[in-house]
Amino acid sequence: MKLYGYFRSSTTYRLRIALELKGIDYEYIPVNLLTSEQKGEAFTSRNPFGSVPMLEADGCDRAQSMAQIEWLDEAYPENSLLPADLEDRYTARELAYAIATETHAVNNLPVLKYLKDPLGHSQEEIDIWYRHWLARTFAPLEARLAQLGTGDFLFDRPGFFEVVLLPQFYNAERFQFDCSDKPHIARIAQACLALPEFQRAHPDNQPDNPEMSS
Amino acid sequence: MKLYGYFRSSTTYRLRIALELKGIDYEYIPVNLLTSEQKGEAFTSRNPFGSVPMLEADGCDRAQSMAQIEWLDEAYPENSLLPADLEDRYTARELAYAIATETHAVNNLPVLKYLKDPLGHSQEEIDIWYRHWLARTFAPLEARLAQLGTGDFLFDRPGFFEVVLLPQFYNAERFQFDCSDKPHIARIAQACLALPEFQRAHPDNQPDNPEMSS
Known part of the structure; x- marks a missing residue:
C-alpha cells in the first residue's frame, strides 16, 4: 500500500495510526500541501477531491479518510479497529x-x-x-x-x-x-x-x- | 424507534430517508432548533452533543447521524443501505x-x-x-x-x-x-x-x- 499525505494533515495522521494498529506495511509518499501539490493535475487525475490522504491499495486510488478506514477494517479484518459488539x-x-x-x-x-x-x-x-x-x-x-x-x-x-x-x-x-x-x-x-x-x-x-x- | 429532529435539519433528513428505505417504522418527534430546544437540560441530559437527530432505539439514545446510519444498517440488515460488495x-x-x-x-x-x-x-x-x-x-x-x-x-x-x-x-x-x-x-x-x-x-x-x- 502507498499512503500519499502530509505530516501535519490530521486525516493523513489518522491513516498512519490505522495502518500501524492493523500492522499493515505501507510506503509513505509526502505530498506538499504548502505548494498545493494536491491540486495539481498529476494528483487530481487520480483523486478528483484534490485532498490527502490518498491510499493506493488493492489496485484503487482511494480518497476520504473515514471511508478509507472503514474499508481497511473490512478488507483486512485482522487487528480490527472497530470492536465486534x-x-x-x-x-x-x-x-x-x-x-x-x-x-x-x-x-x-x-x-x-x-x-x-x-x-x-x-x-x-x-x-x-x-x-x-x-x-x-x-x-x-x-x-x-x-x-x-x-x-x-x-x-x-x-x-x-x-x-x-x-x-x-x-x-x-x-x-x-x-x-x-x-x-x-x-x-x-x-x-x-x-x-x-x-x-x-x-x-x-x-x-x-x-x-x-x- | 423515536427520531428526534427538525424538519429542515440535513442530518435529520438523512435519518428519515434511511429509516424509510429500510422500511423501519418510527415516531417523529420535532425538536425546535429556533428556540434552541436541543440545548436545554431535558435534551442534553440524554444527548450531551445537544444536536439533532437523536435516535431512541433498542434502549439507547443515539447521537451523530453517520454513526446512527452505520448502526442501523448493522443492527437491521434487511434492506441494507450499503451494498454487499x-x-x-x-x-x-x-x-x-x-x-x-x-x-x-x-x-x-x-x-x-x-x-x-x-x-x-x-x-x-x-x-x-x-x-x-x-x-x-x-x-x-x-x-x-x-x-x-x-x-x-x-x-x-x-x-x-x-x-x-x-x-x-x-x-x-x-x-x-x-x-x-x-x-x-x-x-x-x-x-x-x-x-x-x-x-x-x-x-x-x-x-x-x-x-x-x-
Whole structure:
C-alpha cells in the first residue's frame, strides 16, 4: 500500500495510526500541501477531491479518510479497529464521527484559509475559531467518556475512536487548547502516545516534517 | 424507534430517508432548533452533543447521524443501505463522507451562526460561503459519478450515498446553487425524489414544517 499525505494533515495522521494498529506495511509518499501539490493535475487525475490522504491499495486510488478506514477494517479484518459488539461499534463511531464532522471538518486547512482570504480575518480570530470548535466537541466527548467509565482506552485496546482522537489532541496542543479539565480525553491520549504504533505515526516522526531530527 | 429532529435539519433528513428505505417504522418527534430546544437540560441530559437527530432505539439514545446510519444498517440488515460488495461499500462511503465532512459540516447551522455573530458577516457573505463549499465538493463528486458511469442511482437502488446526497441537494436548491452542469447528481436526485420513501422523508412533508399543507 502507498499512503500519499502530509505530516501535519490530521486525516493523513489518522491513516498512519490505522495502518500501524492493523500492522499493515505501507510506503509513505509526502505530498506538499504548502505548494498545493494536491491540486495539481498529476494528483487530481487520480483523486478528483484534490485532498490527502490518498491510499493506493488493492489496485484503487482511494480518497476520504473515514471511508478509507472503514474499508481497511473490512478488507483486512485482522487487528480490527472497530470492536465486534454492535453497541460498542456504535459508540466508537459516535465519538469518532463527532470529531470528524464537528471539529475536524470545520477546522480543516481550506476553511482556515477561506477565513483569512477572502473573509479577511486575523490569525488571532482564526485561533479563537479553532479553539471554539475544539471546545464545542471536546466537552460533550468528555461527558460521554465519563458516562462510559473508560480506562486507558475507549475499549480494551486503541481502535477506531483513538485513530480519530489523537490527531485532534495533537491539534489541541498546537493551538494552545487546554485539556487539563478533560481527564478522560487526556488520559486516553497519553496512553496512546506511549505506544510504538502511535509514536511511529506521529507528525514529528515523518520524513516531510522539516523539523524531524535526522 | 423515536427520531428526534427538525424538519429542515440535513442530518435529520438523512435519518428519515434511511429509516424509510429500510422500511423501519418510527415516531417523529420535532425538536425546535429556533428556540434552541436541543440545548436545554431535558435534551442534553440524554444527548450531551445537544444536536439533532437523536435516535431512541433498542434502549439507547443515539447521537451523530453517520454513526446512527452505520448502526442501523448493522443492527437491521434487511434492506441494507450499503451494498454487499467490498469495493462498492467503499465507493458509497467515499462519496457520502465527502458530503458529510466537506460540505455539510462546514455549512451546518452552528457554523453559519458563528459567521454572523461574533464574526459579523452579512447574509450575502454567508450565502457565498455556503455555495463555495457546495461547489468544492459537488464538482469532484460529479467527476467521480461520471467515472463510475452511474445510472439513476449510484448502484442498483438508492442507499447510503443517496441518504446523504438528497439533503444536500435540497440545500443546494434553497441556496440557489445551480446543479444544471452536474447531470449525474441532478439525475440521481430527481430519480430519488420520484420515490415515495423520499417523498415521505422530505422536509416539506414534516409536521414541524410551518408551511406544511394540512
